Amino acid sequence: MSFSTDPFPFLSVSGTPYERGRQHGSTLAKRVRRSAALYNGTLDKLGFGGERGNALIRKFAAQIEAFGAHYVEEMRGIADGAELPFEQVVMINARTEVIAEARRLSQAETQAAAALATKDGCTGAIILPGRSSAGRLIHGQNWDWRAECAETAIVLRVRRDDGPDFVTFVEAGGLARNGFNAAGIAITANYLRSDRDYSQTGVPLALIRRKVLEQEHFALAIRTVAATPKSCSNNMMLSHADGVAIDFECAPDESFALSPSHGLLVHANHFTSMAALSKLRDTGMADSPDSHYRDLRVREALEAAGTALTPDDLKHALFDDFGKPYSVCRPPRPGSHDDLSATVAMVVMEPGAGWMEVAPLPALNRVFTRYSLTHEPQTLA
Structure with a gap:
């Protein structure tokens, strides 16, 4: 099966929330319908x-509306x-939570049903200004998920009258995945799993990420990640262009902070916080056994690159193919779904400079397109 490595479509929207949508x-x-x-x-x-299914989805729509109409x-x-x-469209934005609830209600804990669980991977990294050759924070991630999402993902720029503009890499029909805003705040996220998952109903993860991108102040972005109730575990990496980065390993009802x-x-x-591991059980090993060396490989590559790192150094680390196809940069392979799993995109951001560079299916393609708060997309040689 072949997949497109064309640049992700870019769209800049403005106006009221309904008009933007x-x-x-x-x-x-076409892409929204395919996501759906x-x-x-x-x-x-x-x-x-x-x-x-619609009745189930509407329950989550009500929760989203309470979080932000x-x-x-x-x-x-x-x-x-x-x-x-x-x-x-609600389903696109709440897929993890809706599918988990459907599985619970149907009691479909069979091998076939388990294969339908949403287990997007990801390896993320942040370089603080003191380790950056240009003195600017660099924030990036590989998004590991269904390979066909290379043909549903987009880059969206949102012009707002009530807060900072932002740019987000997201599946078509979604409100946010990762990105940065004009206030210098950036976010990426990684799959985690614990024994507390789905013990309560919380705000869908995509909406938490979207709310972070709407914040003018880093403190309020932190509060959004750390204090919003969730249905399942997730790791969220927050940074600010002025040189601050905090990682939050989130259980549904508690968050554990990690510093650079x-x-x-x-x-x-996988969970790395000793506080987290003393209080909960990490149940994601069966889904992501490669997580432990992916973390190490990226860290070691960045350390070996010296003290004055560039966006290219982060890209080099995220291109690592040790252990492929179970690598930091994953080629399309049979996955935990009826289709293929892959690193769908590599995203590297400099929030202080106002840009994001994205390469579709980076195991097959090393051409990046730069998306900006102020300029039209530019394909890089």
């Missing part, structure tokens, strides 16, 4: 097609623009 949905309708088909198809396989308005705009039912070491912060898909 409508622009998103109508301009990128991907995840709503998973619900069908779990026996939650049609109205049964403008998020629901934006999703309604996306749905109208793409000519899709509203519930299908020697000007670096690196994280893959």
Whole structure:
């Protein structure tokens, strides 16, 4: 099976939340519909097609609306623009939580149902200004997920009248995945799993990331990550262009902070906080056994590159192919789904300079496109 390595489509939206969503949905309708088909198809396989699935999704829509009514308005705009039912767009934004609840309700703890669980990987890293040759913070990540998402992902720039503008790499129809804003705040996230997962209902992870990108102040971004109740574990890496980085290993009801070491912060898909490991059980080893060496390989590559690191040094570390296909940079391979798993994108950001560089399927392609708060996309040689 072949996949496109064309640059991800870029869209700049503005106006009210509904208007922004409508622009998103109508301009990128084909990709939004494909995203919707991907995840709503998973619900069908779990026996939650049609109205049964829609009823489940609406429960999460109500939770999202309580967290921020403008998020629901934006999703309604996306749905109208793409000519899709509203519930299908909510599903794109709450896929992890909805699928987990469908599995619980159907008691489908069979091997086939377990294979439908959402287990996106990721290896992330932050370089503080003191270790950067240009004196600017660098924040990046490999996003490991379903290879066909190379043909559903987009880069979205949101112009806001009520807060900082931001740029996010996200699946079409989604409100945010990772990105940075005009206030210098950046976020990436990594899959984690613990024995506390799905013991409560919380805000879908995508909406937490979106709210971070709406913040003017780093303290409020921290509060959004650390204090918002979640349904499942997740790791969120926060940085500020002025030279601050904090990693939060989040259980549904508690968060554990990690600080940089020697000007670096690196994280893959396992808990490393001693406080966390003394209080909960990391249950993700079966899904991500390679997480332990991916973390080490990136850290060692950055340490070996010296004390004046560049974005290219971070890219080199994230291109590491030790242990492939179970590597930092993963080629498409049979995965935990009916399709293929891969590093869908490599994302490297300098929030202080206002840009993000993204390469689709980096195990097959090393061409980056630069997306900016102020300029049109530029493909880099």
